[in-house]
Amino acid sequence: MWKVSELLIAAILASLAVVDVHYRKIPLDILVLAMVAALINQIFIEKGDPLLISGGVGVGIAFLGISKFTREGVGYGDSLAILILGICLGLWKLLAVLTVTFLILGITAMGCLIWRKLSRKKTLPFYPFLMCGYIICVCAEKL
Numbered sequence: 001m002w003k004v005s006e007l008l009i010a011a012i013l014a015s016l017a018v019v020d021v022h023y024r025k026i027p028l029d030i031l032v033l034a035m036v037a038a039l040i041n042q043i044f045i046e047k048g049d050p051l052l053i054s055g056g057v058g059v060g061i062a063f064l065g066i067s068k069f070t071r072e073g074v075g076y077g078d079s080l081a082i083l084i085l086g087i088c089l090g091l092w093k094l095l096a097v098l099t100v101t102f103l104i105l106g107i108t109a110m111g112c113l114i115w116r117k118l119s120r121k122k123t124l125p126f127y128p129f130l131m132c133g134y135i136i137c138v139c140a141e142k143l
Contacts, residue, residue, distance in 0.1 A: 013131035020127035026077035038087040056086025078126040101133030
């Protein structure tokens, strides 16, 4: 059975995926609100292992550094979403979600390049893949 927090994260990711596909930009205020909610949830409700949460935050901060270094090759909004998921999930669950996410994204990008639906200069929206990776990992955990 899905927990309420898992359903909320999936719903937020789904709505942000729609925004990402249509506008290719995620509003910063939504991400800040999600980060505050994730922190409040982790401190007062979930009370996860501080070391695992710190590891997840570290991965998010690393992605923010990658965003800065690549001049938003990976967008700041994408990195903030990874940071928020790091707060919610902790290190190991976040790494599982990112592994599935990048696997699906890579297969999709290769398919688009092979069938000439996409050029090397174009980018794919990240949030739909992040949402799929999250949902697959939560469903796999429930098995």
